[in-house]
Amino acid sequence: MQQKSYVQGACDAPLIGATIGDYLDTVIERFSDNLALVVPSQDVRWTYREFGRRVDALAAGLLKLGLQSGDRIGIWSQNCAEWVLTQFATAKAGLIMVNINPAYRRAELEYVLKKVECSALILAPSFKTSNYLEMLQDVAPEIARCAPGRLQSERLPRLRQVIRLGAEKTGGMLNFDDLLDADDEDLRRLREVSRQLQFDDPINIQFTSGTTGAPKGATLTHHNILNNGFFIGEAMRLTDADRLCIPVPLYHCFGMVLGNLACVTHGATMVYPGEGFDAKAVLETVQAERCTGLHGVPTMFIALLEHPDFAQYDLSTLRTGIMAGSPCPIEVMRRVIDQMHMHEITIAYGMTETSPVSFQSAVDDPLDLRVSTIGRVHPHLEVKIVDAEGRIVPRGAKGELLTRGYSVMLGYWGDEEKTREAIDAARWMHTGDLAVIDENGFCSIVGRSKDMVIRGGENIYPREVEEFLYRHPKVQDVQCVGVPDQKYGEELCACVILRPGMQADADEIRAFCEGQIAHYKIPRYVRFVDAFPMTVTGKIQKYLLRERMGTELGLS
Missing domain, CATH: 3.40.50.980 (Rossmann fold)
Structure with missing residues (x-):
C-alpha cells in the first residue's frame, strides 16, 4: 500500500x-x-x-x-x-x-x-x-x-x-x-x-504577525507553550550548562517560547544582547558571555555573517540554536554551520497558532537534511498533508500542511468565525503552508498556498525559484512574488538584494536561470531592492511586496 x-x-x-x-x-x-x-x-x-x-x-x-x-x-x-x-x-x-x-x-x-x-x-x-x-x-x-x-x-x-x-x-x-x-x-x-x-487555562494572547493581512489574537494555554518550549529545548539538547543568546523579539513566540521557555524548562541561561536586534551587539554578547546557543531568523544570520568585523569575534563556544521564522536559505545555513561553529543548529517550523513549533530538525540529522528540510514532526503532534479536497496525499506529493495535538491554540480571541476557518471539526489546524513529506518523515516547506503563482495553468512555487537564485554569487537575498498579467494571469517577479559592492541587471539574473530551471519558472520581472517589508520578527510580508511590485510595474 x-x-x-x-x-x-x-x-x-x-x-x-x-x-x-x-x-x-x-x-x-x-x-x-x-x-x-x-x-x-x-x-x-x-x-x-x-x-x-x-x-x-x-x-x-x-x-x-x-x-x-x-x-x-x-x-x-x-x-x-x-x-x-x-x-x-x-x-x-x-x-x-x-x-x-x-x-x-x-x-x-x-x-x-x-x-x-x-x-x-x-x-x-x-x-x-x-x-x-x-x-x-x-x-x-x-x-x-x-x-x-x-x-x-x-x-x-x-x-x-x-x-x-x-x-x-x-x-x-x-x-x-x-x-x-x-x-x-x-x-x-x-x-x-x-x-x-x-494547565488548560488561557495564559497568553499573541496577535498574528500580519504576513497575510489583519492580525488575529491566537489564544494559548499553559499546556500549549510550556510543553512546546520543553520539547524545543530537548531537540537542541539543552542542559543547565547552556547559555542561549536571544536577539529575537520577546513579544513573539520565537523569543518567549523558543527562547525563554526552552531555557527555563532546562535550567539554562537566557541572554538578551539588547533591546532589539543589532548585529554588533549580538556578536559582542556571544563572545563576552560565551554563549552556546543563538536564535535568529535568516535575515539576522545574514546580517551577522555580512558584518564587516565578523571575523574579529570569537564565536567558538556556539554549538546550537534555531533558525526559523521564515524559510531558511540553504547557502546561509551552510555558512552558519561552517563559519559560526553552530554544528548542532536546528531548523524549526511552526506558527503562532500552534504554540508555535510542529517540526524541528535534530542536532545529529545528516547535514544535507538539516539544510534542506525542517526536520521531523515534534513529539506528541500529528501532521498530515492534504490536497484541495482535503484528502491525504501520498508521500512526496505537495499539499497543505495540517497540524493536530496539544499545541493547537484554543482559538482566536473573540472571533469564532475565523477560528472555525482555521481549525476544523476534527481539531486540525490548517496552516496555509504547502509542504512535502518524504518516506522517512522529513518535511520541506515549498511555499504558502496564497503565495503560489499560477502562470497560464502552470503552478510556480516561489520558494523553489528563490533557492535556485541564492546560488548566484551576487545575490544576498531574494523573494519571488506573483504579479498580474493579462495573458498568463500571473507572472513571476524576483525581488533581489545584491551583496555589498556588487552590480547586476535583470538580464544577468535571467541568464543565470536559462537551461537550469523550467522556462515558465524564470522570472519575467527582476527588481533590485534595498530591503523587504518585514514584521518585527523578520518575517517577509509578501503580500505587501506583491502590492508594491504590482504598483511599480504598473500592473495593479
Missing part, C-alpha cells in the same frame, strides 16, 4: 501536566544557583533563585492592584528583564498576558486593547522612534488627569491600570518597580490563587 503523508511524534517523554508557575517552582528548586537571566545593558545577572523571587513579587503585586485570574494585561515593550518577569508573573497569577508588537502605532494599539478588553497595560516609555507614552496618551488622554489605578477612558473603557517601566513617574501611571514590594500576606494570596489554576 502506498505510504501516505501522515506522521505522528511518538515519544517516551510524557507531556508536562502542570501550570507554568508550578513548573517554574520545580526548576528553581533544582537549579537555584544557576544563572537564569543575563541582560548586560541593564546590569542584570540573576540566578534562578533571584529570578523566582522577583517573579513572585510581581505576580503578587499585580493581584494587589485588584486584577483577577482571567483578566487580560498587555505588555508593550522592547526586550528587557521586565518583559520576562511579566511573562512568568502573569502565568503565576492566572492573568492572560497580551503581547503587543513593539512596532504598533496608535490605531493598532487601540485595536488590540479593545479587541481583548485589557484591564491593565505595562509599557516602556519609548523604543527606537516610537514614543509609547505619547501614543497611549493620544488614545486615552484621560490618563494625565486620573490618579494611578483609577483610569476611566472613553475609548478604552475596560483599561483601569497603566504601569510604566523605568524609574521616572508619569501622571496617572503606576511604576513597575513599585509592584515588586510584596509582603507575606501578598505572597500568601498569590499561593492561593496559583493553586486554583489549571
Whole structure:
C-alpha cells in the first residue's frame, strides 16, 4: 500500500501536566544557583533563585492592584528583564498576558486593547522612534488627569491600570518597580490563587504577525507553550550548562517560547544582547558571555555573517540554536554551520497558532537534511498533508500542511468565525503552508498556498525559484512574488538584494536561470531592492511586496 503523508511524534517523554508557575517552582528548586537571566545593558545577572523571587513579587503585586485570574494585561515593550518577569508573573497569577508588537502605532494599539478588553497595560516609555507614552496618551488622554489605578477612558473603557517601566513617574501611571514590594500576606494570596489554576487555562494572547493581512489574537494555554518550549529545548539538547543568546523579539513566540521557555524548562541561561536586534551587539554578547546557543531568523544570520568585523569575534563556544521564522536559505545555513561553529543548529517550523513549533530538525540529522528540510514532526503532534479536497496525499506529493495535538491554540480571541476557518471539526489546524513529506518523515516547506503563482495553468512555487537564485554569487537575498498579467494571469517577479559592492541587471539574473530551471519558472520581472517589508520578527510580508511590485510595474 502506498505510504501516505501522515506522521505522528511518538515519544517516551510524557507531556508536562502542570501550570507554568508550578513548573517554574520545580526548576528553581533544582537549579537555584544557576544563572537564569543575563541582560548586560541593564546590569542584570540573576540566578534562578533571584529570578523566582522577583517573579513572585510581581505576580503578587499585580493581584494587589485588584486584577483577577482571567483578566487580560498587555505588555508593550522592547526586550528587557521586565518583559520576562511579566511573562512568568502573569502565568503565576492566572492573568492572560497580551503581547503587543513593539512596532504598533496608535490605531493598532487601540485595536488590540479593545479587541481583548485589557484591564491593565505595562509599557516602556519609548523604543527606537516610537514614543509609547505619547501614543497611549493620544488614545486615552484621560490618563494625565486620573490618579494611578483609577483610569476611566472613553475609548478604552475596560483599561483601569497603566504601569510604566523605568524609574521616572508619569501622571496617572503606576511604576513597575513599585509592584515588586510584596509582603507575606501578598505572597500568601498569590499561593492561593496559583493553586486554583489549571494547565488548560488561557495564559497568553499573541496577535498574528500580519504576513497575510489583519492580525488575529491566537489564544494559548499553559499546556500549549510550556510543553512546546520543553520539547524545543530537548531537540537542541539543552542542559543547565547552556547559555542561549536571544536577539529575537520577546513579544513573539520565537523569543518567549523558543527562547525563554526552552531555557527555563532546562535550567539554562537566557541572554538578551539588547533591546532589539543589532548585529554588533549580538556578536559582542556571544563572545563576552560565551554563549552556546543563538536564535535568529535568516535575515539576522545574514546580517551577522555580512558584518564587516565578523571575523574579529570569537564565536567558538556556539554549538546550537534555531533558525526559523521564515524559510531558511540553504547557502546561509551552510555558512552558519561552517563559519559560526553552530554544528548542532536546528531548523524549526511552526506558527503562532500552534504554540508555535510542529517540526524541528535534530542536532545529529545528516547535514544535507538539516539544510534542506525542517526536520521531523515534534513529539506528541500529528501532521498530515492534504490536497484541495482535503484528502491525504501520498508521500512526496505537495499539499497543505495540517497540524493536530496539544499545541493547537484554543482559538482566536473573540472571533469564532475565523477560528472555525482555521481549525476544523476534527481539531486540525490548517496552516496555509504547502509542504512535502518524504518516506522517512522529513518535511520541506515549498511555499504558502496564497503565495503560489499560477502562470497560464502552470503552478510556480516561489520558494523553489528563490533557492535556485541564492546560488548566484551576487545575490544576498531574494523573494519571488506573483504579479498580474493579462495573458498568463500571473507572472513571476524576483525581488533581489545584491551583496555589498556588487552590480547586476535583470538580464544577468535571467541568464543565470536559462537551461537550469523550467522556462515558465524564470522570472519575467527582476527588481533590485534595498530591503523587504518585514514584521518585527523578520518575517517577509509578501503580500505587501506583491502590492508594491504590482504598483511599480504598473500592473495593479
